[in-house]
Amino acid sequence: MSKSFGATRALSDVSFEIAAGEVHALVGQNGSGKSTLIKLLAGVHEAEEGSAVEVDGVLVPLGHPAASRAAGFRFVHQDLALVNDLSVVENLGLGRGFSTGFGGRIRWGSERREARSMMRELGFELDVRRPVGELAQAERTGVAIARALWDWEADARVLVLDEPTSALPSAEVAVLFASIRRVAARGLGVLYVSHRLDEIFAIANRVTVLRDGSRVGTFETRQMTEARLVSLMIGQAVLRSSAPARPRGGTPVLEARGLTGSEVCGVDFDAHAGEVLGFVGLTGSGREEILQLLFGALPRRGVVRVAGSDVPPGSPRASISRGMALVPANRHRQGLILEMSVRENCTLTDLRPFRTRLGAIRRRGELAEVSSWLTRLDVRPRDPTKTLAQLSGGNQQKVVLAKWLRLEPRVILLDEPTQGIDVGAKALIHGLIRKAADEGAAVIVATSDDEEIRDVCDLAYVLRDGELVAVRERSELSIDELGLLKHGGAPAMPGGAVRGSTG
Amino acid sequence: MSAAGDVSTGDRHTIGARSDGGDRLHADGRVQKWLARSGLERLSALYLWAGFTLLFGLLEPAFLSSTTFQLVFGEGVVTCVLALAFLIPLAAGIYDLSVAAVMSLALCISVYLNLHTSLPSAVGACIAVASSVAVGFVSGFIVVRLRVNSFIATLGVAQVLLAAVIELSDNRQLVGNFSSGWSQLGNRNLAGIPVVDVYLLAIALVLWFVLEQTPAGRYLFATGGNAEATRLSGVPVDRVVWGSLVASAFVSSLAGVLYSMRNGLFVSTIGPGYLFPAVAAVFLGASQLSRRPNVWGTLIAYFALAFGVQGLALSATSVTAWTQPLFQGVSLVVAVALASRRR
Numbered sequence: 129m130s131k132s133f134g135a136t137r138a139l140s141d142v143s144f145e146i147a148a149g150e151v152h153a154l155v156g157q158n159g160s161g162k163s164t165l166i167k168l169l170a171g172v173h174e175a176e177e178g179s180a181v182e183v184d185g186v187l188v189p190l191g192h193p194a195a196s197r198a199a200g201f202r203f204v205h206q207d208l209a210l211v212n213d214l215s216v217v218e219n220l221g222l223g224r225g226f227s228t229g230f231g232g233r234i235r236w237g238s239e240r241r242e243a244r245s246m247m248r249e250l251g252f253e254l255d256v257r258r259p260v261g262e263l264a265q266a267e268r269t270g271v272a273i274a275r276a277l278w279d280w281e282a283d284a285r286v287l288v289l290d291e292p293t294s295a296l297p298s299a300e301v302a303v304l305f306a307s308i309r310r311v312a313a314r315g316l317g318v319l320y321v322s323h324r325l326d327e328i329f330a331i332a333n334r335v336t337v338l339r340d341g342s343r344v345g346t347f348e349t350r351q352m353t354e355a356r357l358v359s360l361m362i363g364q365a366v367l368r369s370s371a372p373a374r375p376r377g378g379t380p381v382l383e384a385r386g387l388t389g390s391e392v393c394g395v396d397f398d399a400h401a402g403e404v405l406g407f408v409g410l411t412g413s414g415r416e417e418i419l420q421l422l423f424g425a426l427p428r429r430g431v432v433r434v435a436g437s438d439v440p441p442g443s444p445r446a447s448i449s450r451g452m453a454l455v456p457a458n459r460h461r462q463g464l465i466l467e468m469s470v471r472e473n474c475t476l477t478d479l480r481p482f483r484t485r486l487g488a489i490r491r492r493g494e495l496a497e498v499s500s501w502l503t504r505l506d507v508r509p510r511d512p513t514k515t516l517a518q519l520s521g522g523n524q525q526k527v528v529l530a531k532w533l534r535l536e537p538r539v540i541l542l543d544e545p546t547q548g549i550d551v552g553a554k555a556l557i558h559g560l561i562r563k564a565a566d567e568g569a570a571v572i573v574a575t576s577d578d579e580e581i582r583d584v585c586d587l588a589y590v591l592r593d594g595e596l597v598a599v600r601e602r603s604e605l606s607i608d609e610l611g612l613l614k615h616g617g618a619p620a621m622p623g624g625a626v627r628g629s630t631g
Numbered sequence: 632m633s634a635a636g637d638v639s640t641g642d643r644h645t646i647g648a649r650s651d652g653g654d655r656l657h658a659d660g661r662v663q664k665w666l667a668r669s670g671l672e673r674l675s676a677l678y679l680w681a682g683f684t685l686l687f688g689l690l691e692p693a694f695l696s697s698t699t700f701q702l703v704f705g706e707g708v709v710t711c712v713l714a715l716a717f718l719i720p721l722a723a724g725i726y727d728l729s730v731a732a733v734m735s736l737a738l739c740i741s742v743y744l745n746l747h748t749s750l751p752s753a754v755g756a757c758i759a760v761a762s763s764v765a766v767g768f769v770s771g772f773i774v775v776r777l778r779v780n781s782f783i784a785t786l787g788v789a790q791v792l793l794a795a796v797i798e799l800s801d802n803r804q805l806v807g808n809f810s811s812g813w814s815q816l817g818n819r820n821l822a823g824i825p826v827v828d829v830y831l832l833a834i835a836l837v838l839w840f841v842l843e844q845t846p847a848g849r850y851l852f853a854t855g856g857n858a859e860a861t862r863l864s865g866v867p868v869d870r871v872v873w874g875s876l877v878a879s880a881f882v883s884s885l886a887g888v889l890y891s892m893r894n895g896l897f898v899s900t901i902g903p904g905y906l907f908p909a910v911a912a913v914f915l916g917a918s919q920l921s922r923r924p925n926v927w928g929t930l931i932a933y934f935a936l937a938f939g940v941q942g943l944a945l946s947a948t949s950v951t952a953w954t955q956p957l958f959q960g961v962s963l964v965v966a967v968a969l970a971s972r973r974r
Contacts (some may be wrong), residue, residue, distance in 0.1 A: 425863055448865040462863050465856035467923070476853055476864045479846040488844040531864070 142343040144336045146286060146317035152327040153349070154321045156338035157361055157611060162321055165338070166290055169319075170203055171196035183285050200285025202276040204292060208268060212261030217243045218476070219260050221432060224278045234522040246274045250307040266300035269293075270307055277311065282613055286317045293327060305331050323410060323614055325354050337361055358615050362608050379436070382422075382452075382539045386430035389414070389421040393594035394430070394614055399539065399570035404561060406581040407574040409591030410614050416457065418591065419541040419574050423447050423454040434539055448477065451538035455528050457574075463528040464516050474498045474531045501530040504558060522553030529560060534618035540564055540571045546580060558584050578607045592616055669834050675966070676919050676928070687942030697823065704938045705825035708733070709886050709893070712831060714907035714916075714929050715838055716882035720875040721913060721924050722842060724855035725781040727876060729770060730883040730909060732789035733797075735902030737763045737887025739796040742807040742897040752813040756891070760884040771873035781876075797899045807895040809880035817892025827889055831930075834885065839926040850874060852923060895943025907956075911963040912936065912956065918966055936962055 142165065146152040156162050167173040169181065172194040181188040181199075188199040210219050217239050222584045226234040243256040252270045260268055269292050270320035277284050289308070293301050308331060312318050320332055328335055329349050336342040337360045345359050380398035387395040392414035399405050409415035421428040424439065424447045432439045434450040444454070464473050475482065475494050482490040482497075498512045505526040507519070516524055525545070532540065542561065546554040563582050565571045573585060582589045588605055590598040590613040687694040713730050720727045737759040746756035756757070766788065773784040819826045842848035850871045853861040862868045912933035917930030937960060943954045 280851045423863070445865045445867055454863060456863065461857075462860050465853055465860055468853065468856050472849060473854070476849065476861065476866065478865075479849065483846070487846075488840070489846060489849065 142338065142341075144343060144346050146314050146319060148285075148317055149312050150334065151312050151318045151320055151332045152330035153335040154319060154338065155300055155323065155325070155328060155335060155357065155361060157323075160338040160361070162338060163290075166203070166288060166321065169196060169286075169288060171201075194586065198283070200283050201288065202286070203282050203288045204269070204272045204276050204290065206270040206291040210260045210268060210272060210275075213259055214507065215259055216254065216256040216263070219271055220246070220275050220278065222275075224275070233341075237526055243274075243494055246278070247271070249310065250274055251303070252307065264300055264303075265296045266303040269296065269304050273311070275318075279410055284316060286319060287311055288319045288321070290321045291323070292320075293322060293324060299329075301327065323615060325357055328357070329354065339602075347620040354616060358612050361615070362611050380437060382572075383433040384422060384430065385433075387418070387421055387432065388429040389417050389426055391417045391594045392421055392591070395591070395594075395596050397589060397596065399572055401538070401568050401570055402565050403586045404565045404571040404573060404584050406585030406588045407572065407591055408576070408578065408581055408588055408610055408614060411576070413614070414592040414594040415574050415576070415591050416543070418454070419454060419572065422539075422572070423452055423541055425454060425456070448535070448537075451535075451540065453477075453532035453537035453539070454541045455525075455532060455543060457543035457547060459524060459528055464524060466517040467515055469513050469582045470502070470519070470527055471495060471498045472509070472514055473527055474501060474512075474534065477531050477535055497534065498530075501534060505530050505560070515554060520550075522549045524558065525549055525553065529557065533560070533564065536569075538569055540569050542571065542573045544575055545573060545578065546575075578610050581605070581610065582607060592613060651957050673920055673922070675969070676915060676932045676935040680931070680938055683935065683939045683942050687938075687946055691942070691946040694942055698937075699941055699945070701820075701823075701825060703941050704828050704935065705893075707933060707937050708825070708827040708831045709890050710905055710908045710912070711930055711933050712834060712886040712889060713883060713905050714912040714933055715834060715926065716879045716886065717909050718916075718924050718926065718929055719838070719842075719851070719879045719882065720781065720872070722848070722851040722855050723859065723872055723875045725774065725872055725875060727770070727785045727879045728782065728906065729766070729785040729789040729792060730879060730886075730904040731804045731904075731906040732792035733763045733766055733883035734887040734905065735878050735889070735897075735899070736766065736792050737798055737884035738890050738901065739799050739805070739887075739897045739899075741888060741891040742805045742895070743799055745807045745809055746805060746893075752809055752891075756888045759887060763880045763884030763887070764877055765943075767877035768873075770880065771876040773875045774831050774876060781872075782854075793899065793902070796897075800897060800899060802899060805897040807891065807897070809891065809895045813892055814895055817889060817894075827893065830885075830889065834882065835930060838882075842926060847871075847874075851861065855923075908936070908959055910934070912960055915963060915966045918969070932966075 130149050135333075139554075142161070144152075154162055154165065164173060168179075168190065171191055174191040179190060179192060183199045183201075186199070188201075189195040191430055211222065214222070217236070220243050221234070221239060221569040226239060229235050240257045246271065247254060247256060250270050250273060252267055253527075254263065254267055256559060260271055273287070277287060292304060296304060305327075307321070308318060320328070322328060329352070332349050334346055335349050335352065335357065337357065339361060340363075347357075381401050382399040384398075385396050391412060394412070395418065400440065407415050407418055417426065420426040423434055424441055424443050425431075432441070434447075434452060437450070439450050440446045441453070447454075458467065465476075471494060475489075475498065478488060484490050490538065495512055495554075499510070501507075502510045503513065507526045507530070509525050516527060519527065529545075545561065546557055549557070558580070561571055572616070573580065575581060582605060584604075586602050588600045588602075589596055589611065590600070592614065597616075600609070600613075661925055677758060684695070693699075693969075713734055716730045716733075717727055738758075740753050741760055742748050744758060745752060748755070750758075770785055770788050773779050773788070774781045777784075779787075817827055820827060829962070842851065850861070850866045850868075853864070853866060854868050854871050858868050888901035891897075912929050913924055915932035915936070916927075916929030917924040919925070919931060921928070939962070940955050
């Protein structure tokens with residue numbers, strides 16, 4: 129089996145081959161061309177002149193999904209595309225069609241037997257009548273693989289797995305790997321795309337590294353180290369040891385001890401007044417979860433203290449009363465009420481200042497305060513009666529900020545504060561973040577945008593697999609190194625060196 | 632301003648896609664502008680009301696007599712109070728389908744106590760209200776603590792209450808023996824206006840104040856708009872939902888007490904018939920005025936429909952039995968369809 133590629137815009141002259149029975153890993157940073165390559169193989173993308181994909185020496189016509197399938201390519205995408213409410217049998221049948229008997233009745237008995245034997249071949253012993261939503265993540269991935277490979281004996285040749293473990297708890301990864309090995313043992317080639325490098329070494333025979341749309345090389349994993357792989361992905365070896373810890377001033381405003389959720393595992397850190405902390409990490413590292421845990425939006429274990437007193441878990445209300453504020457990553461779901469007005473959204477966090485003696489809300493006072501915030505944050509249009517649905521994304525985000533900043537919180541948690549926002553609004557929001565810190569708040573940002581860390585944060589905390597693995601000050605921060613740390617290329621810092629964890 | 636912009640780009644887009652429909656779309660645009668100017672969209676029920684008055688007034692001069700007004704405004708009060716009860720949790724996105732059953736329970740308890748004890752009617756009514764509030768607590772517990780969808784929870788509670796009233800009344804009609812003072816409270820006229828309308832107005836005013844003027848109302852609508860965002864804003868959403876179901880049961884029981892004043896009797900079939908007109912009034916009312924469930928829109932919508940029903944009954948005597956449900960069903964669907972189209 130071999131593939132070679134000519135030039136496309138996102139991909140230039142990449143060629144490599146996958147042997148039958150081999151697990152071949154494909155790695156590269158975001159934007160390195162991995163997804164383009166997969167789409168090309170799937171026939172979703174048109175390739176340019178001179179590109180060629182061969183399976184068993186036969187040329188595969190490009191740009192036709194049906195041709196890709198006929199040639200033996202099978203795909204399991206990151207989101208798995210399973211229907212959670214349906215059973216395993218039903219999910220398998222959706223891809224392939226059901227065998228039916230008299231009157232169009234589905235032959236459930238034989239369907240179940242086939243599904244069970246298919247899952248067993250992949251190494252899963254499970255009740256195929258259970259809804260997919262009740263299964264463990266690894267089992268769900270197994271169902272997706274089973275669906276992709278239903279006819280593997282007939283003509284499946286290459287199984288492409290795109291980030292199959294991104295939603296997988298680490299304990300279940302081994303289960304999935306066992307079934308991938310079974311697939312490879314059947315003589316299929318497996319193309320395994322992941323950015324969790326430790327997995328590459330656990331499952332893959334060879335690894336192809338992409339960078340900026342070009343192939344850096346293909347290597348035997350046995351002769352590779354994680355550090356070298358990362359430097360190949362990033363382009364330069366920038367391993368530096370961190371500067372010695374410098375004690376930060378005063379008592380911390382926020383202390384987290386043993387903070388644990390479904391991804392985050394035992395994180396300790398402190399935040400001081402006047403500083404901006406940044407949390408970085410890959411998807412699934414705990415970065416998306418940590419601020420929600422601190423705020424009590426998700427159930428947590430461990431201790432969170434604000435100004436020395438414990439904050440009870442699971443209660444955003446209690447967190448707010450201690451001076452915390454959360455600007456969530458998904459503002460439509462968690463941050464605002466689309467059909468309510470700017471005024472109503474802004475003041476929802478605290479209506480007490482506007483209470484009259486009868487218990488009504490004083491409209492004029494409310495409007496005055498909201499208008500002043502709209503001016504301060506340059507929200508357009510400057511009209512408190514507009515509903516949030518009538519505002520652009522950047523202006524919506526400013527309203528979310530206003531609703532929290534008006535409380536003058538001591539601890540401001542910002543989850544992806546500038547995601548999907550235009551450049552102007554982004555600069556303004558970064559300015560607000562700095563200003564809030566200068567005025568004495570402790571600000572904590574979680575972001576997937578490394579430049580955001582560089583632009584606003586005093587300290588960057590790196591999360592990997594739910595644990596805090598490194599801390600970098602702004603002065604010693606480089607974006608390349610952040611990439612290394614996130615992927616696990618640089619040696620993790622010993623626990624004691626993570627500042628603040630011993631306070 | 633921006634809404635107008637949206638409309639025009641939308642039109643251009645559609646014209647581009649379907650060149651043959653140009654004339655129709657232009658006409659649509661004109662109609663929309665006219666609708667916006669006349670306020671017809673936000674006050675359609677008022678126009679409807681005026682239309683019915685005119686139409687049936689012409690068809691049947693007896694329609695415009697004070698009897699019609701007395702009848703509609705007097706008989707409609709119980710339904711209107713029930714509609715207001717349904718409105719409270721609906722603001723928070725919670726369906727309370729047990730309003731009519733709670734009313735029936737309160738009525739049954741009132742009449743039962745009147746027949747079997749020597750308690751004054753007012754005390755009996757207080758016991759009926761207290762029992763209904765307890766039912767509201769239970770519904771709140773089921774929805775908030777047991778995490779049962781409100782639609783299902785209150786549907787279940789309604790059936791249980793039906794069982795309770797059948798047992799309590801021995802599945803027979805209970806004819807109360809209320810004092811004339813008690814029934815006067817429900818049947819007197821004040822300056823030609825049924826006194827119950829004064830009660831309705833008072834309940835509506837209190838509810839309007841709470842829903843539109845106080846933080847509690849703000850929390851209800853915020854919960855209905857986006858419960859998760861509201862919770863993360865520090866609002867105790869569970870308490871809001873629970874409280875709305877208790878308040879709804881309380882107001883429903885007032886409807887039951889009003890019924891005992893007006894009619895003084897109980898049959899287990901009384902409750903269910905009230906649910907649809909009450910719910911229809913709330914949904915139709917939500918398309919009026921502020922475009923979310925609201926007190927005055929609900930009342931306007933109810934009376935507009937009630938006048939239509941009454942007019943039909945007067946002008947076509949032979950078909951009265953089936954006109955009312957037909958009329959109510961069709962107008963609810965049409966009104967809500969129009970409101971959805973606008974969005």
